[in-house]
Amino acid sequence: MIRIGNASGFYGDRFSAMREMLTGGPLDVLTGDYLAELTMLILGRDRLKDPGRGYAKTFLRQLEDNLGLAKDKGVTIVTNAGGLNPAGLADALRELADRLGLDVRVAHVEGDDLLPRAGELDLGEPLTANAYLGAWGIADCLKAGADVVVTGRVTDASVIVGPAAAHFGWARDDYDALAGAVAAGHVIECGAQATGGNYAFFTEHSFGVPGFPIAEIHADGSSVITKHDGTGGVVSTGTVTAQLLYEIAGPRYAGPDVTARFDTLRLDDDGPDRVRISGVRGEAPPPTLKVCLNRLGGFRNEVTFVLTGLDIEAKAALVREQLEAGLGQRPPREVRWTLGRTDHTDADTQEAASALLHCAVKDPDPTIAGRAFSGAAIELALASYPGFHVTAPPSDASPYGVYTEAYVDAARVPHVAVLPDGTRVDIAKAGRTLALSAVDEPELPEPLPDGPVRRAPLGLVAGARSGDKGGNANVGVWVRSEAAWRWLAHTLTVTELKRLLPETSGLEVRRFVFGNLRALNFVVEGLLGEGVAAQARFDPQAKALGEWLRGRHVDIPEELW
Structure with a gap:
């Protein structure tokens, strides 16, 4: 297997996490996710002031203290902290290594920045325009012996998928293995949210400050989500379920390398603070890449x-x-x-x-x-x-x-791995693609028989996690027993969600069923207006939308208490 840890879920996450992960136990690769829709806007404004910036400066400061430690322990570092200027960050890292007297091989991935071609690609006149690249540029950098790989805008899971693909020698069409790594990457890329952070049932645990997560990925793409021994927090099927539902839509989770079927995966306890993810099926990726666009709105x-x-x-x-x-x-x-x-x-x-x-x-x-x-x-x-x-x-x-998204033909987006020796390698496009299509809603379980009920908050039996995707919000809701699933699947309809959350009543709401997780996911179109940077509502990223839902009162069968 390959042990991949994560030390950052956003630009501003716990500064000490990198050292904690490097000293807390064995790792092969340490990753960090520093980019989000809002972060790209922040970096875009930085670049306006100084064209040499546009990357996450926090990451560079972290490596001042930890680059030698990572080198001593043989831990490779892969991060998207390059933001809008991965080449600039790579140069800064080489200067840092020279100053520290370290022999460190630095590589980077570029091609995602489409701003110079915005007019040609009909993207308007944005402040930033970045396509979501995949994992293969990272994999080529690692196979060329890089100790540190920095990228621009890749999908959040790609910093995990790339090291796994390089380690196991996966082919471009090893879709099931790739999909498994995507699922693992989606779980750990938000840091402590996989280890008890922001967890609906936090009162059931006494865990202090959560540690950061690790994915032990195997050759078939299956994985175990865990954390270093002795660190705070908890890893359970509940914390992993919550993170799998975070900021997704339907069962097909599309990326530039593979479309992962989240309705096929299985979660199993694998011991204390260990949850196994297996059975993930993958499909060919779609023919287009998503592009993150930011413009100044006023x-x-x-x-x-x-x-x-x-x-x-x-x-x-x-x-x-x-x-x-x-x-x-x-x-x-x-x-x-x-x-x-x-x-x-x-x-x-x-x-x-x-x-x-x-x-x-x-x-x-x-x-x-x-x-x-x-x-x-x-x-x-x-x-x-x-x-x-x-x-x-x-x-x-x-x-x-103002954030918007666009889609461009993947063949029109360059993907370049710049290896430690400066060699530039063009990453081939996907050999086969498959347009996204809706998944037929699965057959629902038999409803619970009628019986006595009590009026109480939904959250007594259901967990939830919510988040943002541009102007849309999603809220995933799950339960922890088969009886509760039989009740939830038939009770929490779109109509009922709109009744419980009146702010959504005039908006389009889509429901997706994940029977394998005993979960429902709702996507609320337009709730967040023009996105988080536009501050359209009281909770601009919909982080607490799920907790509002859990606080609403419904009639709950007494047998579920």
Whole structure:
């Protein structure tokens, strides 16, 4: 097998994780995922200020302390921290190695950056335009003896799939093995979310700060998800199920190298903090590559009014009327109000007696979203509702980004491995492709017979994990017994989800069934507007959407208690 650990799930994750993983136990490869849709926008703005930047500077600082340790332990490092400038990061790593007196072979993968060809590819005029490349460039770098491989925008799982493919010598059409590695990669690429972080049933465990995950991948693509002995957190079929459902859509999980069928995989306990993933089937990849596009959308600002005590609705109506009048003949292009009724009757603290009225504005003109809005809000301080105050004064307008996705013919996207000796290798396109198609919904289990029920939160029997994909949100819901699955599969329909989560009622919602995981996945189209960078709602990445759902009350059969 090959032991692949992960030390970063996002740009800003635990800085010490790299050393913890290198010193905590045996590893062959250490990976790090630093990129997300929002991160690409951040790096794009960095590149505007300095064309030599555009990569994750945190990774370089981590290696100042850990590059020699990794070399001593024989651990290869593979990461997408190259962002928009993998060649620049590779050069910086060589300079670092020279300064530290280390003989380290550095390679990188490029070709994903399509910004110079945006017009040719009908991608508009974005700030960033990056195709999701696959694992084969990484594999070629490793086979050429690289100690460190940095990439730009590859799929999150590719930093795991590439080392496995190189280690076992998989062919391009070893779809089942590749799909198994994709499943393992999808589980560990978000770091501690696989080891108990953000876990619905966290109260059942006492685990402190979770350690980071490891995938022990075997030649057939099966794997065991685990962590270093003695580290915090927990690895269970529940934590692995939660992460498998994270930010996906249907059973076909498409990538540039293989489409993995998540409806075929099986999870089994393999001992304490060990979960085996097996049986994953793979299909040829689709003929197109997904492209992440970011553009600057304009400028935004916000203020939160605190409404305390009596007449909350009337106070909200008054300040809204006053502020909108104060914005004059040229109000911001978008003005969005939300009232959070966090207040309690007869509260014993002032905070518990208060509600929060949030106003967010967007406009192409920074003056309209900035000084004009801020002034209109603060001028009301002595002229509005009783008890007027705000959580913080509004500031100058800040730029916001808009994420969209596009798809281009894979044959039009270069994929280049730049080996440690500088040799450039063009990575061949997939020899066979298969257009994505919907999976027929499987036959549902027999429903539970009618019996007594109790009104209680859904989360007493069901776990959930939710997240974002551009403007869409997904929420995966799973249960832990066959009886609960027989109930959930027939109870939590699209109609019921919309009833429980009224914010979704006017949107298209799709449901996917994963009987092998006793799980349902819902994709809510457009809930997040123009994506996380545009801050369209209270929870802009839908991270707590699943917890809201678990908190809603439903009629639960008594036999499930």
